[in-house]
Structures are given as C-alpha cells and as structure tokens.
Amino acid sequence: MTAAAPRLAAVPSEAAPKVHARLDGVTRVYPPRAGHGEVHALGPISFDLRAGEFFSVVGPSGCGKSTLLDVLAGLAVPSAGSVEFEGKPVRGEVPDGVGVVFQEDASFPWLTVEDNVAFGLRRAGVDAAESRRRVDFAVGFMGLKDFRRAYPSQLSGGMRQRVCIARTLVMQPRLILLDEPFGALDQQTRLLMGDELLRLWRETSATVLLITHALDEANLLSDRIGVMSARPGRFIDIVETGWPRERDSRLAERPDFGAVTSRLWSYLRGESLRALGQGSAAR
Amino acid sequence: MKVGKAKADNRATWIRVAVLASAVGALEIACRVGWVPATMVIAPSAMVKALIETLQSDDIGAHLQQTLSAVAIAMGLSIVGGFLIGFVLHWVPFLRRAFNPFLAAYYAIPHFAFYPLLIVIFGLGPAPLIVLATLFAMVAMIVATMAGLDRVPRVLLKTARMHRLSLLEEIWRIRLPAAAPHLLSGVKLAVAYSFIGVIAGEFILSTSGIGHEIAYAYDNFDNPRMYALILFVLAIVTCFNMAVYAYERRLARRRGA
Amino acid sequence: MVSLRSWRDPLLVAISLVALWQVLHELAGDVAVTAPAPTLAHLWEMIGQARFLPHLRETGLAFLQALAIACGGGVLIGLVLGGHKLSGEVAEPILVGLYSIPKITLYPVILLLFGLGMPAKVAFGALHGIIPVVLFTMNAVRNVNRTYLRAGRAMRLTPLQTGWHILVPATLPEIFSGLRIGFSLTLLGTMLGELFASQRGLGFLLMTAIDLHDVKTILAIAVLISTFAIIANAALLAIDKRLHRGAAPEGAGKP
Structure with missing residues (x-):
C-alpha cells in the first residue's frame, strides 16, 4: 500500500506520459520441430506502454497475442529485440511488480480461496498482519467474502478467475497482464467482470495490458488498443479511444462507441480471413 | 441434484x-x-468360529508378525523408491523414453518366475519375499508418479514463475500438491500389490508366514484353519484398502476431483 | 526416422539388461545366476526336446481357455453392468475390492471346487483376468458420449445401426485396453496356478527346477515366459494405441 502513494501522484502528469514498459524490435521464432519447420510467431514489435494506461491487444487467433504477453512478462525470452520494465531489462524472469492472470484456470485446487489469494505473500516476506489486511481487501474487492473457506472446485469458472485476479492483486503489481482472462465466461459475466476490472484499474492506478479477442470488450475497457496482424503478429495500428477514466459497460450506449468497434473490425476482417486460410493450409 | x-x-x-x-x-x-x-467349503459361521479359535492359538502370532512386517517394509520401500524413480524418469526424457516400453510391459511379466532366482540370491528368509513384493509394487508407484507429474497443468507452472518460486519451492508447493491425487492412487496400488507379493510368495515358496500357513492347511486337509486364515487375510487387506480409499475420497471431495 | 528412434532406446535397454544379467553372473557365480549365453543355449536345447512340448501345450491350453473365459465373460458382464446403471454402482466397489486382494489365497478354494488339474488352472487364470475386462468394459459403456447417441437419433439410425456405427466404435478402444490388461493378468494367474500343486506345465517345470536347484532351467523358463509376455504385450499395446488414435481426445466433454 505504501508503494501506491507516489504512483498516484505520478500518473496525472499527462503532458509527457511516462513509459512504464518498452518493447523494442521484439520477435519470437520457434525452432523447427518434427512435422513443421521454423515458426515465426511474433514481430518485430516495438511499442511503449504508458504508466497507468489501460492497453488492450486484439488480433486474429494464432497471431501471437499470448506470446507477446509471455515475452513482456518475462515468461518467454524474445528471439531478437529487447524488453524493458521500469527502465530495467526483462529477460527470462518475471520482474517484481508484474502480475499475470492467465486464460486457463490457475487456481490451486488443493488450497482454499483464502490460501490461494495469500499464496504469494508469505514468500514475498509480507508480515502476517499486513498479509491479512491485503487478503481481506482483495477478497472483499473481488466479491469472494462468502467463499473464503471454499475450495475452487466448489466455485464457478467466473469465481475461480476472480480468485486468480485476487491472488495477483494482493501482490500490488504496478503492471497487470491479463491473457484473455474472461475467455471461458458467458457474455453477461464478461460484462460484469469488465466493470470490475475497470474499477480495479482506477483504484490501484496500475498499468493494465489485456489480451482479448472480443472487440467490444477491448473498446470498452481501453485507453489504447493495439491491433495485431495475422502471424507473424505485428501492430497494424494503435487506436486511441479517448474514453473518460470514469467509465463502465454503459459506455456501449454512446453513439461513437460503435464507430471504434467498426474501425477495429475493418482492420481485423482481412487479417482474420488470412489467419483462417493459414490454419487450413497448415492442416 | x-x-x-x-x-x-x-x-x-x-x-x-x-x-x-x-x-x-x-x-x-x-x-x-x-x-x-x-x-469343499465350510459354512461362513464355521469360518468365523475357526478364525476366532485360530487367532487365540499361540503359534499364529509369529506368522502374523512376519507377514505384516514384510508387507510394511515392502510397502515403504516401494512407495518411497517408486516415487523417487518416477520423479527421475519424469525429469530425464532420455531415461523415460528408454524405460517406457518396459514399464508398459512390466505387469505382463509373471514375476513369480523370478522368485526362485531371488531365493538363490537372497537366501531363504524374509529378504527375497520383501524384494519380490517391493519389485512388484514399486512399478505401480513409478507409473503413478510419472502420470501425476506429467499432468500438472502448465498454467500452474507459469503461476509459479510469476511468483518467482525457486525450483524446490515449485516442486514442493506446486508440482507435488497438483500431482497428489495420482500419487495417492499409486500408494493405493502399492499397498495392494505389497500384500499380493508377500502373501503369494509365502504361499508358493516360503516355510512360514500367513500365506504358507494357508497352503499348509490345504495340504493337510485342515479346512477350518485354511478358511479361517483366508478370511483373515481378505479382511485385513480389505480394511487396509478401504482406509486408503476413504482417505482418497475425502481428499477428492474437497478438491472436487 | 521416427520408427528408428522409437526402436533405439528400448533396444538399448534390452542390451543393458543383458549386460546387467552378465554382471550379476560375474558377481554371484553359476550357483545363483547362470550367464546369458549358456542359459539361452539351454533354453534352445530344451525347446527342441520332445518331453518339453507337452508341458508347453498344457500351459498354452490352460492360458487360452482362461483367456477366452476372461475376455468373453468379462465383456458380457461389463456390457450389462455398464448398461444398467444401478447394477454397475452396486457391483463396482465389490469388483475393485476383488481386484486388489491377493487372489492366491483363494487358490485352495478353487482347487477344492475344481479338483487338481486343468480346470482349476483355467478357473484361476480367468479369475485374475476377468475383473479388469469387466471394469474397463463397464466404464467404456458408461462413458459413451450422450451427444453421439442424440446425433444417431437425429440421423434416424435404427437400434442396430446405432449399435454398429456408434456404440461399437465408441467403446472399442477402452474395452481393448481392458482386454490387454486382462491378457497379462490371465497369464499371471495361469502361471501362479501351475506353481502350486501342479503335475504338468511350465510352472510345474519351474517348481521342479527349484527343487533340484537347477538355476539354468529356472532362468531359461523365466526368460521364455517373460519374452512371450513382453512381445505379446507390445503387440497389443501397438493395437491399443492405434485404436485410441481415433478415440475422443482425453478430457473431451469436460470443462
């Protein structure tokens, strides 16, 4: 919590947006394996993630969105180019201050909700009182208060994903990376989770990068949206939405909302067709 | 519902x-x-009566102790050894590729064909029996350990990296608990196979132990004693298996597996 | 290339097992372990002898009859228990319990019921093999994806067509896995039956060799049985894998 205060002060200086993370000429090539040759999955990609912004990445399936997230998180090493987080190079290890929420259910089935959420704290050397405070907050914030002692198997998919978000939240990350976290949820739940995500973003003032395939979702949540091409994925364009910081799912009622989604789709229609063709050719 | x-x-x-x-x-x-x-068969009530009488006789204690301690040692060795070997095979792909066909064929081999060999090597006494039962039970644990470790979801390992766990922490706090249900079914099999190995060995080739006592009673047309001991062995093994099963169920219910 | 690779490693292990055997021989001497080469030569010689064949045939016949009972009976019982839900639920724990008890303790009972000789061996072999076949068949029938059946109804298949085009292919891979395990256990059961109170068969030869402390013969028979078991199992495993290639992917239908 102490670390949050100075950042809150830093964000409003919008005149010269501070760079929080930087990708410079990043590519990722998978070595040839039995059955197929070398796969050029990603890049080259160069872009700056501004401190405190909500950035989404959309693109056709198989374009390397998840690879981009892995590289940025330090879960994968780029084949060429460099990644920086808060001015320091990222290479093969997740830097302190970065939290990741994955697409798949990553809750630990052998721990209660509470213990799941507290998982990283003991290791990070946070003392017991502070741990309890943060867990209480995260559990309350994600609406898990009544399920503290439940096991993940007793929860729905959406609730389990909240557990994973809470587990990331207690570590107070300054950069939150989300890899299609709502991919498995139904549309109504997605909308509600989106609102919660916006609230979380506003209240923690963290930088958020969201990978998604849902254009409306990207539009609704983001300050900027990076549109990726079919494999090897590169940014075709980065769209600025210009939405106010205080926003929620009712934004979709605005007349100019549809225009942004249309613009994203006009970029992606061709790319998605190309990706489909690649897919069937590969088979 | x-x-x-x-x-x-x-x-x-x-x-x-x-x-x-x-x-x-x-x-x-x-x-x-x-x-x-x-x-041919004596009445169940007669079996129970004979069982009570047999358990009260003095000579049964030594046999019982010998059989159960052999089973316990084989169980311990096969569970610990099987886990360690399974772990190593999981981490070293070359070894795993090499041993896979043999693991798959292992339970196709009638192990008792090698029992005489073990007697020749380890002498008469409890040692060959324990080795036999351990060899018999261990592979089930090896296979279960490998299956459990193979099926740890990748996303949990990614989560471990996100929390910057060391290798030991990752194994202890992620891989082992995630593999626990498989490990437990390995333990269950190791328990059953240890019993089978020891008692079958005693039955065929030993000169003492419960298994031998059953065979001896058969040879001497002592049906009450034979049925009493059969009942006894089946009861012990079933109780043991049910205890492990109950524990497994409790764990599974909690994890919703 | 791929097939070469998949053969290389097991071959390496086979060679190292023979090497290990040789080392054991060097350490323990002829009293405990005879060397590989003379043992295999002895095995070859034994197979050539006329008095060996009746034993081999006795074991072979006992095994084949037991296998037929285990497979035929197991699949039939498994189909019934899989098709009728309540019967399956009632029977499953009993079967699992039977599976994990030392069945050798029941052998005297079987001897008393069937008498010494072939029928007891067959019964004991079948007793070992039938349980996995029943369990696997039961689960195969239970786990048939209901959507396949609905698709069959949507395509207006007759019950016979549904059985042949949907149920058989959907359950076959799983049932075959059960048959493979049943094969191994039937062999184990038949051999065990011959080791105790038998007058003919490979098991009888093995016991005679033990009494005479004839290590070379013990090893030769053990190698013969193991080689048969491993090769048969490898063949069945290969078929098993082929069948499972067309089966529903693991975890399909689960969230």
Whole structure:
C-alpha cells in the first residue's frame, strides 16, 4: 500500500506520459520441430506502454497475442529485440511488480480461496498482519467474502478467475497482464467482470495490458488498443479511444462507441480471413 | 441434484450390502443343509468360529508378525523408491523414453518366475519375499508418479514463475500438491500389490508366514484353519484398502476431483 | 526416422539388461545366476526336446481357455453392468475390492471346487483376468458420449445401426485396453496356478527346477515366459494405441 502513494501522484502528469514498459524490435521464432519447420510467431514489435494506461491487444487467433504477453512478462525470452520494465531489462524472469492472470484456470485446487489469494505473500516476506489486511481487501474487492473457506472446485469458472485476479492483486503489481482472462465466461459475466476490472484499474492506478479477442470488450475497457496482424503478429495500428477514466459497460450506449468497434473490425476482417486460410493450409 | 446423487449412492450401498449378505446367507444354508460338502467349503459361521479359535492359538502370532512386517517394509520401500524413480524418469526424457516400453510391459511379466532366482540370491528368509513384493509394487508407484507429474497443468507452472518460486519451492508447493491425487492412487496400488507379493510368495515358496500357513492347511486337509486364515487375510487387506480409499475420497471431495 | 528412434532406446535397454544379467553372473557365480549365453543355449536345447512340448501345450491350453473365459465373460458382464446403471454402482466397489486382494489365497478354494488339474488352472487364470475386462468394459459403456447417441437419433439410425456405427466404435478402444490388461493378468494367474500343486506345465517345470536347484532351467523358463509376455504385450499395446488414435481426445466433454 505504501508503494501506491507516489504512483498516484505520478500518473496525472499527462503532458509527457511516462513509459512504464518498452518493447523494442521484439520477435519470437520457434525452432523447427518434427512435422513443421521454423515458426515465426511474433514481430518485430516495438511499442511503449504508458504508466497507468489501460492497453488492450486484439488480433486474429494464432497471431501471437499470448506470446507477446509471455515475452513482456518475462515468461518467454524474445528471439531478437529487447524488453524493458521500469527502465530495467526483462529477460527470462518475471520482474517484481508484474502480475499475470492467465486464460486457463490457475487456481490451486488443493488450497482454499483464502490460501490461494495469500499464496504469494508469505514468500514475498509480507508480515502476517499486513498479509491479512491485503487478503481481506482483495477478497472483499473481488466479491469472494462468502467463499473464503471454499475450495475452487466448489466455485464457478467466473469465481475461480476472480480468485486468480485476487491472488495477483494482493501482490500490488504496478503492471497487470491479463491473457484473455474472461475467455471461458458467458457474455453477461464478461460484462460484469469488465466493470470490475475497470474499477480495479482506477483504484490501484496500475498499468493494465489485456489480451482479448472480443472487440467490444477491448473498446470498452481501453485507453489504447493495439491491433495485431495475422502471424507473424505485428501492430497494424494503435487506436486511441479517448474514453473518460470514469467509465463502465454503459459506455456501449454512446453513439461513437460503435464507430471504434467498426474501425477495429475493418482492420481485423482481412487479417482474420488470412489467419483462417493459414490454419487450413497448415492442416 | 447433489442430494439426488447422494440418495442414489445410498441406495446402491444398501443394495450392495443386501446382495453380499444374502450371498453369505445362501452359502451358510447350502453348507448347513449339506448341498455343499464340508470337504469343499465350510459354512461362513464355521469360518468365523475357526478364525476366532485360530487367532487365540499361540503359534499364529509369529506368522502374523512376519507377514505384516514384510508387507510394511515392502510397502515403504516401494512407495518411497517408486516415487523417487518416477520423479527421475519424469525429469530425464532420455531415461523415460528408454524405460517406457518396459514399464508398459512390466505387469505382463509373471514375476513369480523370478522368485526362485531371488531365493538363490537372497537366501531363504524374509529378504527375497520383501524384494519380490517391493519389485512388484514399486512399478505401480513409478507409473503413478510419472502420470501425476506429467499432468500438472502448465498454467500452474507459469503461476509459479510469476511468483518467482525457486525450483524446490515449485516442486514442493506446486508440482507435488497438483500431482497428489495420482500419487495417492499409486500408494493405493502399492499397498495392494505389497500384500499380493508377500502373501503369494509365502504361499508358493516360503516355510512360514500367513500365506504358507494357508497352503499348509490345504495340504493337510485342515479346512477350518485354511478358511479361517483366508478370511483373515481378505479382511485385513480389505480394511487396509478401504482406509486408503476413504482417505482418497475425502481428499477428492474437497478438491472436487 | 521416427520408427528408428522409437526402436533405439528400448533396444538399448534390452542390451543393458543383458549386460546387467552378465554382471550379476560375474558377481554371484553359476550357483545363483547362470550367464546369458549358456542359459539361452539351454533354453534352445530344451525347446527342441520332445518331453518339453507337452508341458508347453498344457500351459498354452490352460492360458487360452482362461483367456477366452476372461475376455468373453468379462465383456458380457461389463456390457450389462455398464448398461444398467444401478447394477454397475452396486457391483463396482465389490469388483475393485476383488481386484486388489491377493487372489492366491483363494487358490485352495478353487482347487477344492475344481479338483487338481486343468480346470482349476483355467478357473484361476480367468479369475485374475476377468475383473479388469469387466471394469474397463463397464466404464467404456458408461462413458459413451450422450451427444453421439442424440446425433444417431437425429440421423434416424435404427437400434442396430446405432449399435454398429456408434456404440461399437465408441467403446472399442477402452474395452481393448481392458482386454490387454486382462491378457497379462490371465497369464499371471495361469502361471501362479501351475506353481502350486501342479503335475504338468511350465510352472510345474519351474517348481521342479527349484527343487533340484537347477538355476539354468529356472532362468531359461523365466526368460521364455517373460519374452512371450513382453512381445505379446507390445503387440497389443501397438493395437491399443492405434485404436485410441481415433478415440475422443482425453478430457473431451469436460470443462
């Protein structure tokens, strides 16, 4: 919590947006394996993630969105180019201050909700009182208060994903990376989770990068949206939405909302067709 | 829906108990009436009576102790050894590729063919039996350990990296708990196979132990003692298996597996 | 290339097992372990002898009859228990319990019921093999994806067509896995039956060799049985894998 205060002060200086993370000429090539040759999955990609912004990445399936997230998180090493987080190079290890929420259910089935959420704290050397405070907050914030002692198997998919978000939240990350976290949820739940995500973003003032395939979702949540091409994925364009910081799912009622989604789709229609063709050719 | 399932479970349990009870009852009647001669099968009540008498006799204690301690040692060795070997095979792909076909064929080999060899190597006494039972039980644990470690979801390992766990922490706090259900079924098999290995070995080639006592009673037409001991072995093994099963169920219910 | 690779490693292990055997021989001497080469020569010689064949045939016949009972009976019982839900639920724990008890303790009972000789061996072999076949068949029938059946109804298949085009292919891979395990256990059961109170068969030869402390013969027979078991199992495993290639992917239908 102490670390949050100075950042809150830093964000409003919008005149010269501070760079929080930087990708410079990043590519990722998978070595040839039995059955197929070398796969050029990603890049080259160069872009700056501004401190405190909500950035989404959309693109056709198989374009390397998840690879981009892995590289940025330090879960994968780029084949060429460099990644920086808060001015320091990222290479093969997740830097302190970065939290990741994955697409798949990553809750630990052998721990209660509470213990799941507290998982990283003991290791990070946070003392017991502070741990309890943060867990209480995260559990309350994600609406898990009544399920503290439940096991993940007793929860729905959406609730389990909240557990994973809470587990990331207690570590107070300054950069939150989300890899299609709502991919498995139904549309109504997605909308509600989106609102919660916006609230979380506003209240923690963290930088958020969201990978998604849902254009409306990207539009609704983001300050900027990076549109990726079919494999090897590169940014075709980065769209600025210009939405106010205080926003929620009712934004979709605005007349100019549809225009942004249309613009994203006009970029992606061709790319998605190309990706489909690649897919069937590969088979 | 959950209540409905519990009710159905209950019903199946009651029917099962009824079926087993009436089977025992039918056997009892068949024996009492004389449809089944006592030289073949004795009445269940007579088995229980003989069992009580046998357990009260002095000579059974030593056999019992020998069998159970051999089973316990084999169980311990196979569980610990099987886990360690399974772990190594999981981490070293070359070894795993090499051993896979043999692991797959392992339970196709009639192990008892090698029992005489073990006697020649380890001498008469409990050692060859323990080695036999351990070899028999260990591979089940090896296979279960590998299966468990193979199936740890990748996303949990990514989560471990996100929390910057060291290798040991990752193994202890992620891989092992994630593999626990498989490890437990390995333990269950190792328990059953240790019993099978020891008692089968005693039965065929040993000169002491419960297994041998059963064979000895058979050779001497001592049906009451034979059935008493068979009943005893089956009861012990079933209790042991049920205890492990109950523990497994409790764990599984919590994890919703 | 791929097939070469998949053969290389097991071959390497086979060679190292023979090497290990040789080392054991060097350490323990002829009293405990005879060397590989003379043992295999002895095995070859034994197979050539006329008095060996009746034993081999006795074991072979006992095994084949037991296997037929285990497979035929197991699949039949498994189909019934899989098709009728309540019966399956009632029977499953009993079967699992039977599976994990030392069945050798029941052998005297079987001897008393069937008498010494072939029928007891067959019964004991079948007793070992039948349980996995029943369990696997039961689960195969239970786990048939209901959507396949609905698709069959949507395509207006007759019950016979549904059985042949949907149920058989959907359950076959799983049932075959059960048959493979049943094969191994039937062999184990038949051999165990011959080791105790038998007058003919490979098991009888093995016991005679033990009494005479004839290590070379013990090893030769053990190698013969193991080689048969491993090769048969490898063949069945290969078929098993082929069948499972067309089966529903693991975890399909689960969230």
